Amino acid sequence: MLNSSKLRRDGRLANELRAFQVNWDPMEFALSSLIISTGKTSVLCSISIENDVPNWRSGSGKGWLTAEYRLLPGSTPQRKKREFMKLSGRTQEIQRLIGRSLRAVVDFSLLGEKTLLVDCDVIQADAGTRTAAITGSWIAMARAFERLISQGLITVNPLIGQVAGVSVGLTDGNCFLDLDYLEDSSADVDMNVVMSADHRFLELQGTAERASFSRAELNIMLDFAEPALEKLHLAQKLALEQQN
Numbered sequence: 001m002l003n004s005s006k007l008r009r010d011g012r013l014a015n016e017l018r019a020f021q022v023n024w025d026p027m028e029f030a031l032s033s034l035i036i037s038t039g040k041t042s043v044l045c046s047i048s049i050e051n052d053v054p055n056w057r058s059g060s061g062k063g064w065l066t067a068e069y070r071l072l073p074g075s076t077p078q079r080k081k082r083e084f085m086k087l088s089g090r091t092q093e094i095q096r097l098i099g100r101s102l103r104a105v106v107d108f109s110l111l112g113e114k115t116l117l118v119d120c121d122v123i124q125a126d127a128g129t130r131t132a133a134i135t136g137s138w139i140a141m142a143r144a145f146e147r148l149i150s151q152g153l154i155t156v157n158p159l160i161g162q163v164a165g166v167s168v169g170l171t172d173g174n175c176f177l178d179l180d181y182l183e184d185s186s187a188d189v190d191m192n193v194v195m196s197a198d199h200r201f202l203e204l205q206g207t208a209e210r211a212s213f214s215r216a217e218l219n220i221m222l223d224f225a226e227p228a229l230e231k232l233h234l235a236q237k238l239a240l241e242q243q244n
Helices: 089-103 129-150 182-184 215-243
Strands: 020-024 032-038 041-049 064-070 115-124 163-171 174-176 189-197 200-209
Touching: 020 215, 032 129, 032 215, 041 129, 064 089, 064 129, 089 115, 089 129, 089 163, 089 200, 115 129, 115 182, 115 200, 129 163, 129 189, 129 215, 163 182, 174 215, 189 215
Parallel strands: 064 115
Antiparallel strands: 020 032, 032 041, 041 115, 163 174, 163 189, 189 200
């Protein structure tokens, strides 16, 4: 099942990431913004800040981070209706995942009583939107902290780690990395892996879509994901260097 030489419909090897690209600052008024593209999937990630925290956090001297995620109309083959007051279960799940992943690498005692607002809007969806949102939002957040320091709003960078996400799956006994929509929709097992740069897992979301999977198959999927996440961590750093 370690089929890293197997070619896919788009010409990639089984363990190969889709093309990765970051376009900086499409939004002039956000603290930080970018469009991350992984293959045909594109997500607009933006960071804003409020000088306030939730009531339960008030008086603690610590900040907070909250994330929102949406599929924009036109991002999918059939127009996606806007979600307003009532969010779908999928949307709630994904934005909680993004928030948890980013909060794990922030020391909120260094932010003060401020809230970072992370918005992830999917411009085009070809699978892997949640992992692209995490990967892109970390880059945007790192840049936002740099700007807060340069503006004198904080004195020490609260960023204490790096995080990225990638998908991996099983189809007909074969393992594939960074699935596109057709691969994802036909996968027997679909997994999203979120990992920090020090090789600590923050989230493992594995689902038996059409078939259960063994411990050995889980290990193979992680063996595909881990080196890919190392490459994404490097790509994140290069994106920040390009911006600077």
